[in-house]
Amino acid sequence: MYTVEPIGRIISPFKEKFATPRQPGLLTSVQSQIILNTNFSKNAVRDLDKFSHLWILFLFSECINKKKKELIRPPRLGGNKKTGVFATRSNFRPNNIGLSSVILNKVEINKNNVSIFVQGADLIDNTPIIDIKPYIKYSDSHEDAISGYAQEAPLRKKVFFFKNAWNKQIPKNHKELIQEILSYDPRPGYKRDDNKEYHVKILHYDIGFYVLKSEIFISKIILLI
Amino acid sequence: MYTVEPIGRIISPFKEKFATPRQPGLLTSVQSQIILNTNFSKNAVRDLDKFSHLWILFLFSECINKKKKELIRPPRLGGNKKTGVFATRSNFRPNNIGLSSVILNKVEINKNNVSIFVQGADLIDNTPIIDIKPYIKYSDSHEDAISGYAQEAPLRKKVFFFKNAWNKQIPKNHKELIQEILSYDPRPGYKRDDNKEYHVKILHYDIGFYVLKSEIFISKIILLI
Numbered sequence: 001m002y003t004v005e006p007i008g009r010i011i012s013p014f015k016e017k018f019a020t021p022r023q024p025g026l027l028t029s030v031q032s033q034i035i036l037n038t039n040f041s042k043n044a045v046r047d048l049d050k051f052s053h054l055w056i057l058f059l060f061s062e063c064i065n066k067k068k069k070e071l072i073r074p075p076r077l078g079g080n081k082k083t084g085v086f087a088t089r090s091n092f093r094p095n096n097i098g099l100s101s102v103i104l105n106k107v108e109i110n111k112n113n114v115s116i117f118v119q120g121a122d123l124i125d126n127t128p129i130i131d132i133k134p135y136i137k138y139s140d141s142h143e144d145a146i147s148g149y150a151q152e153a154p155l156r157k158k159v160f161f162f163k164n165a166w167n168k169q170i171p172k173n174h175k176e177l178i179q180e181i182l183s184y185d186p187r188p189g190y191k192r193d194d195n196k197e198y199h200v201k202i203l204h205y206d207i208g209f210y211v212l213k214s215e216i217f218i219s220k221i222i223l224l225i
Numbered sequence: 226m227y228t229v230e231p232i233g234r235i236i237s238p239f240k241e242k243f244a245t246p247r248q249p250g251l252l253t254s255v256q257s258q259i260i261l262n263t264n265f266s267k268n269a270v271r272d273l274d275k276f277s278h279l280w281i282l283f284l285f286s287e288c289i290n291k292k293k294k295e296l297i298r299p300p301r302l303g304g305n306k307k308t309g310v311f312a313t314r315s316n317f318r319p320n321n322i323g324l325s326s327v328i329l330n331k332v333e334i335n336k337n338n339v340s341i342f343v344q345g346a347d348l349i350d351n352t353p354i355i356d357i358k359p360y361i362k363y364s365d366s367h368e369d370a371i372s373g374y375a376q377e378a379p380l381r382k383k384v385f386f387f388k389n390a391w392n393k394q395i396p397k398n399h400k401e402l403i404q405e406i407l408s409y410d411p412r413p414g415y416k417r418d419d420n421k422e423y424h425v426k427i428l429h430y431d432i433g434f435y436v437l438k439s440e441i442f443i444s445k446i447i448l449l450i
Contacts, residue, residue, distance in 0.1 A: 048312040134373060136314070138372070
């Protein structure tokens with residue numbers, strides 16, 4: 001047995017697992033901020049900005065006390081076929097450690113606070129970060145890799161707003177972010193009733209939407225704060 | 226604080242940190258075997274063989290009780306320039322977790338024992354493994370990544386055997402493996418005296434070698450068992 005301590009936390013637009021992307025990099029418009037704990041100084045990130053991409057290791061903190069399973073139903077397989085836990089990136093895994101590659105935007109240092117701004121992270125708001133490593137192209141990029149059931153990125157749906165769903169007080173970049181996130185159809189494979197209103201929290205909004213085949217209709221956006 | 230338990234161990238030809246490659250994938254001829262703990266059944270690896278590459282998360286177990294540093298001297302920078310720990314893959318890092326992508330060769334199941342045979346791992350023999358994840362090309366492969374001081378793979382040196390250094394009892398594939406490993410010049414950047422005999426343990430051999438500019442000469446191979 002071995003202990004791990006978070007090195008920081010992430011601030012992200014995803015407030016719940018539902019609608020959080022299933023892999024990193026699908027939503028490059030998603031901006032997140034990693035805030036290192038104050039015991040790390042600017043020295044710990046010296047030269048980090050010489051890399052375009054980073055690896056983030058994090059804890060699936062919501063799953064830590066949940067029962068572990070050897071078989072998982074990946075959403076990509078429609079939610080009814082079981083696959084071994086080590087053949088998935090599922091959050092229900094023996095050591096609850098997640099791995100995501102992200103684009104590095106900038107490193108910001110304010111007195112004792114080190115922030116790392118990244119793009120494309122698939123992490124829920126407030127997720128504990130346990131490591132950051134540089135992405136090294138010659139050893140990490142395998143263009144020829146065969147990736148089983150996840151060889152290609154998931155298909156996207158068109159996203160429309162019902163009349164009045166989009167209030168002009170909502171900034172345009174938030175509207176676009178909501179649209180991009182929902183385009184991947186966040187519904188789990190085993191729970192896909194069309195004609196039902198689904199709800200998801202993104203940023204400080206509660207968003208209602210319907211799915212009809214390959215189109216998604218946003219019915220309401222409720223401001224939560 | 227959070228606890229992590231190894232899921233298994235790796236059997237590798239690298240017996241010490243010296244001469245262990247600094248990144249995965251440099252030595253594709255290196256074969257290793259991950260043996261899962263017996264509490265994992267064949268279910269845990271179902272469909273894993275549909276992926277060509279895997280991620281291995283492991284513990285830098287030799288560094289767990291060593292002092293943590295915010296600044297590291299990467300060997301690639303000659304060993305005298307300091308870089309932030311999060312801008313390196315150094316084993317001296319806050320949570321001692323390592324990350325390597327490897328080629329998956331085969332999954333073997335023998336009664337209650339699950340073994341995963343991989344190629345290109347840069348892990349020392351007996352390293353505790355804490356997770357295995359599939360490599361997903363569309364989210365992990367970034368051909369356009371800029372990787373600071375490690376943009377290109379390190380240069381390799383030519384490796385020769387002194388007369389009598391190579392005994393015919395040593396199988397040819399071991400000879401080739403030793404040659405390939407030493408071609409990356411395992412000496413740390415700050416300790417590069419030519420004309421000195423260095424020693425390294427690989428497989429069950431103790432190997433003596435000299436470095437002269439861009440050439441390496443193996444002076445002896447001593448069988449350890």
